[in-house]
Amino acid sequence: MGVEGNRAVAVGLYSERIPAMQRALAACGYALAGRAEGGQAGLALLSALQPRLAVVGAAIPDMDGVAFARRARSQKLVVQPDILLLTPPGLRLPKAGDLPALGAGTLETPIDEGRLSSALRALADRPRTLPEGKAARLDALMDALGVPRHPGRECLALAVTLAWHDAGRVASLKEGIYPEVARRTGLTTAQVERALRHAIDAAWRNGAIEHQHRIFGDTIDARRGKPTCGEMIAQLAEELRWEA
Secondary structure (H helix, E strand, C coil): CCCCCCEEEEECCCHHHHHHHHHHHHHCCCEEEEEECCHHHHHHHHHHHCCCEEEEECEECCEEHHHHHHHHHCCCCCECCEEEEEECCCCCCCCHHHCHHHCEEEEECCCCHHHHHHHHHHHHHCCCCCCHHHHHHHHHHHHHHCCCCCHHHHHHHHHHHHHHHEHHHHHHHHHHCHHHHHHHHCCCHHHHHHHHHHHHHHHHHHCCHHHHHHHHCCCCCCCCCCCCHHHHHHHHHHHHHHCC
16 A cells, blocks of 8 residues: 555644654655644544544543543444554553454654654554443344354454454455454464354354344345455444444
């Protein structure tokens, strides 16, 4: 993906830090697409620009950085951005232990290209997970649809999690989703696809029709009678997104 696709936003950073941040981001393959002074404006910027990265001051005018990360994860975004909090040396953030679960990390100032690159790599390499409430909601949705508790259900949950983080992954399942699910389950990509199809087949044989219709409506080809793997993953991810 080119720099224009790797958009970043800055929230709550002093103006004099912006040029250095812009240079460091460009060296790491990101374009600074916008900036906001406060947290509320920053959250609005995430919705407007759908960036892949948010660089946030640890203490911003209307909320702290951890609160910003938590609020960001509750928004309806087609891309859940990596969130990097900039902290002065030695500062201990309140509730910093919540950051890993929120997909956020920290970087001490001053900023330089090497340390920024390492921090971004650590964020990119972390396992994608759902926030606790959304994980429980996905489990309930799969129960309602009749997805049985076997390896296909685990594959489906992981696939939906990846699609919730980045809706664009669904456009190419064999490149954007199956390899990551395979890596995390110890299966091959072919086994992942078979497990997903088995889970969907079982759900459509045994699940409640009213729940299937409520979630999928008329989006399924009537001749086929059940969703494809991509349709199942995308629709469940969208259900979680709309509950933001």
